[in-house]
Amino acid sequence: MHAWIKRLLLPLCMLMAVSSQAWSADDLKSWNDGPNKKSITDFVERVTKDGSADFIPVPERVAVFDNDGTLWAEQPLYFQLFFALDRVKVMAPDHPEWKTQEPFASLLKGDVKGALSGGEKAIMEIVMATHSGMSSDEFDAIVRDWVKTAKHPKSGKHYTEMVYQPMVELLGYLRANGFKTYIVSGGGIDFMRPWTEEIYGVPPEQVVGSSGKIAFEMLDGKGVIMRIPEINFIDDKAGKPVGIHQHIGRRPVMAFGNSDGDLQMLQWTCTRQGPSFCAYVHHTDAKREWAYDRNSSIGRLAKGLDEAKARSWTLIDMKEDWSKVFAYE
Amino acid sequence: MHAWIKRLLLPLCMLMAVSSQAWSADDLKSWNDGPNKKSITDFVERVTKDGSADFIPVPERVAVFDNDGTLWAEQPLYFQLFFALDRVKVMAPDHPEWKTQEPFASLLKGDVKGALSGGEKAIMEIVMATHSGMSSDEFDAIVRDWVKTAKHPKSGKHYTEMVYQPMVELLGYLRANGFKTYIVSGGGIDFMRPWTEEIYGVPPEQVVGSSGKIAFEMLDGKGVIMRIPEINFIDDKAGKPVGIHQHIGRRPVMAFGNSDGDLQMLQWTCTRQGPSFCAYVHHTDAKREWAYDRNSSIGRLAKGLDEAKARSWTLIDMKEDWSKVFAYE
Numbered sequence: 001m002h003a004w005i006k007r008l009l010l011p012l013c014m015l016m017a018v019s020s021q022a023w024s025a026d027d028l029k030s031w032n033d034g035p036n037k038k039s040i041t042d043f044v045e046r047v048t049k050d051g052s053a054d055f056i057p058v059p060e061r062v063a064v065f066d067n068d069g070t071l072w073a074e075q076p077l078y079f080q081l082f083f084a085l086d087r088v089k090v091m092a093p094d095h096p097e098w099k100t101q102e103p104f105a106s107l108l109k110g111d112v113k114g115a116l117s118g119g120e121k122a123i124m125e126i127v128m129a130t131h132s133g134m135s136s137d138e139f140d141a142i143v144r145d146w147v148k149t150a151k152h153p154k155s156g157k158h159y160t161e162m163v164y165q166p167m168v169e170l171l172g173y174l175r176a177n178g179f180k181t182y183i184v185s186g187g188g189i190d191f192m193r194p195w196t197e198e199i200y201g202v203p204p205e206q207v208v209g210s211s212g213k214i215a216f217e218m219l220d221g222k223g224v225i226m227r228i229p230e231i232n233f234i235d236d237k238a239g240k241p242v243g244i245h246q247h248i249g250r251r252p253v254m255a256f257g258n259s260d261g262d263l264q265m266l267q268w269t270c271t272r273q274g275p276s277f278c279a280y281v282h283h284t285d286a287k288r289e290w291a292y293d294r295n296s297s298i299g300r301l302a303k304g305l306d307e308a309k310a311r312s313w314t315l316i317d318m319k320e321d322w323s324k325v326f327a328y329e
Numbered sequence: 330m331h332a333w334i335k336r337l338l339l340p341l342c343m344l345m346a347v348s349s350q351a352w353s354a355d356d357l358k359s360w361n362d363g364p365n366k367k368s369i370t371d372f373v374e375r376v377t378k379d380g381s382a383d384f385i386p387v388p389e390r391v392a393v394f395d396n397d398g399t400l401w402a403e404q405p406l407y408f409q410l411f412f413a414l415d416r417v418k419v420m421a422p423d424h425p426e427w428k429t430q431e432p433f434a435s436l437l438k439g440d441v442k443g444a445l446s447g448g449e450k451a452i453m454e455i456v457m458a459t460h461s462g463m464s465s466d467e468f469d470a471i472v473r474d475w476v477k478t479a480k481h482p483k484s485g486k487h488y489t490e491m492v493y494q495p496m497v498e499l500l501g502y503l504r505a506n507g508f509k510t511y512i513v514s515g516g517g518i519d520f521m522r523p524w525t526e527e528i529y530g531v532p533p534e535q536v537v538g539s540s541g542k543i544a545f546e547m548l549d550g551k552g553v554i555m556r557i558p559e560i561n562f563i564d565d566k567a568g569k570p571v572g573i574h575q576h577i578g579r580r581p582v583m584a585f586g587n588s589d590g591d592l593q594m595l596q597w598t599c600t601r602q603g604p605s606f607c608a609y610v611h612h613t614d615a616k617r618e619w620a621y622d623r624n625s626s627i628g629r630l631a632k633g634l635d636e637a638k639a640r641s642w643t644l645i646d647m648k649e650d651w652s653k654v655f656a657y658e
Contacts, residue, residue: 059532136574180534193578203388204578205509205534216570216593223597225574232575241545245465245554246561247576249522249533264545268552 030166030324039314043277054275058178062252067185069258069299072163075290079159087130128229136225143194165327184208186236208243210235240265259299279314288325359495359653368643372606383604387507392583396514398628399587401492404619416459457558465554472523494656513537515565537572539564569594588628608643617654
C-alpha cells in the first residue's frame with residue numbers, strides 16, 4: 001500500500017475504530033430473539049452511542065469472559081484435566097514409580113474416578129507432574145499438539161470444537177463495537193494461550209488465568225523460561241478481580257461467567273460507577289449440552305444464581321436463548 | 330458513520346493495519362542521523378517488509394521498554410521514591426510515631442540521605458507505608474494528583490515532563506509500524522498506569538511492573554480492591570522475562586533498557602529464533618541530563634555494557650544520538 005493512501009485512510013480508519021454507531025446485531029445468528037439477547041444488544045447500543053449519557057470511550061470498553069462452561073464446555077471434567085490425564089499416559093514410561101504411586105497408579109489402570117477421589121491434592125499432583133519440568137516453548141508445543149489430536153470422550157469432537165457458537169459470535173460482536181475481549185479463567189493461562197487466538201480471536205496478551213511459577217535462565221547462551229512445580233496464582237473466585245487488576249489495570253464494564261467461581265468477577269464489574277453488564281450462562285440444555293447448576297461438583301452455580309436474581313443480572317438460558325450450541329450441530 | 334461505509338472501509342483498514350510498507354522515519358525528529366538511528370529504522374523496515382525473509386506478522390511485533398532511565402530520567406533518585414518521600418510528609422500528621430521511628434524520623438527532618446542509609450529495608454518500609462492501606466481507586470487518585478503537582482528538585486519541571494523526547498517519538502514510530510509497545514519496569518505497575526497512556530501512548534494493560542499484593546472485598550455491597558503491605562512481584566533482572574511471559578505471553582522482538590536490571594529482558598528478547606533488536610540507552614550527557622554507567626548506584630550499567638558489546642546490541646549515546654533530550658529544552 002502506498003504511503004499517500006495510508007495518509008488518506010488513517011484518519012478514516014481511526015474514526016471507524018472509535019465510531020459510535022453500533023454494528024448490527026445480525027452477527028448474533030445463533031441467538032434466538034428474546035429478552036436476553038435484547039439485554040445484551042440494548043446495553044451495547046446504549047454505551048456506544050455518541051452523546052448518550054452512558055457513552056463509554058473505546059479504551060474503557062473492557063469485556064471479560066470466563067472460559068470453562070462459559071466459552072467452551074466443562075463436562076464431565078474440565079478439559080484441562082483430560083489434557084493432564086492424557087499426559088500422564090504419555091509420560092508413564094519415564095515414571096516407573098507411578099505404577100504404585102497414587103493418584104497415578106489408578107489413572108494408569110484407567111480408573112479416573114479412583115484417581116480423583118484424592119480430591120484437590122490428587123488433582124494438584126497430576127497437574128504439577130504434567131505442567132512443569134519443561135520450558136515454556138516445550139509446553140506450548142505439547143498443548144498445540146494435544147488440541148489438534150485429542151477428542152472428547154462423549155462427543156468424539158476435538159475439544160476446541162466444543163466452544164459455544166453463540167459466545168464466539170458475541171465475542172466478535174463486542175469487538176466490532178470497540179470492546180477489547182479478555183478471557184479470565186480459573187484454567188491455566190499457558191494451557192489456553194496457544195489456541196485462544198485462533199478459536200476465539202483473543203490473543204495471548206488478553207488471556208488471564210491460573211499459573212505456576214516460572215523462572216528465567218540462560219542455557220548455552222540462549223534465554224529460556226522454565227516451568228516450576230509450584231503454584232503462582234489461582235485465578236478463581238476473589239482471585240479473578242485480582243487477576244483482572246494485575247493484568248488489565250482497568251475495571252471491566254461487561255462480564256460473563258457460569259459458576260460461583262465467577263461471582264466476584266461479576267461483582268467487581270457490575271458494582272462499578274457507570275453503566276455495566278453482567279450475565280451468567282445457565283446450563284439448562286441436557287440434550288444438546290449438559291444441565292447443571294446448584295448441585296454440580298464442576299461449575300457449581302448456587303450463590304451466583306441468587307445474586308444474579310438480586311442484582312438483576314442476565315441469566316442466559318442455553319436451551320431457550322441459543323438456536324445452536326456447537327458449530328458442528 | 331453509516332454501516333455501509335464501514336463495510337467498505339473495514340477491509341481497507343485491516344489491510345492497512347497489517348500492511349507491510351514501513352512508515353517514514355521522519356517522525357524520529359529528535360534523533361541525529363547516524364549508525365544508531367539507522368540500526369533501528371533498518372531493523373523495522375526489514376521485519377515489516379512483505380516478502381522479506383525476516384518479515385514478522387503484526388501480532389508478533391512486541392516491543393518492550395524499561396521506564397526509569399529509558400523512557401524518563403531517574404536521577405538523583407528514582408522518581409517513585411520522590412513520590413514516596415512526598416507521601417510521607419503528607420501522611421505524617423496521622424503517624425505521630427514516625428517522629429521517632431526510622432527511616433521516617435530522618436525523612437521528616439529533611440535528611441533524605443540519612444533515611445536511605447538503611448538501604449533496601451528502609452526503602453521497602455517507606456514504599457509499603459505509602460503504597461498500601463488504601464483501595465486501588467484511592468491510590469490511582471493520589472498518583473494522578475502527585476503527577477500534576479510535584480516538581481523535580483533539579484529541573485523544576487513536572488516529572489512527566491522529564492520523559493525523553495526521542496524515546497516518545499520511537500514509541501510512536503514503532504506503533505505506526507504495527508508494533509505493540511509495552512513498558513516493563515522495576516517501578517510499581519500501579520504507580521505508572523495512571524499516566525502512561527497520556528504521556529507515552531501506552532495503555533494500562535500494556536504496563537508490566539513490580540506490585541504489592543492486593544485483595545478483592547465487598548464493602549457495603551460494592552467491590553473494592555485493597556492494597557496490602559506485602560510484595561507480590563519484583564519486575565527486575567530475571568523477573569523481567571517472567572513478567573513479560575506472565576502478562577504478554579509472547580516473546581518480544583525488540584527491547585530497550587538502560588541498566589543491568591534490564592539485561593535479562595534483552596537476553597530473552599535477543600536470543601529468540603528469528604530477527605530481534607536490543608538496545609541500551611547510555612547516559613552520556615552530563616550537560617543536558619546525567620552521565621553515569623558502571624559506578625552509579627541508580628541505573629548501574631556494567632554487565633550490560635559488556636554484553637551489549639559481545640552481542641553487538643545498539644548502544645544509544647544520549648549525547649551524540651539525540652538532538653533533544655527533553656521536549657522543554
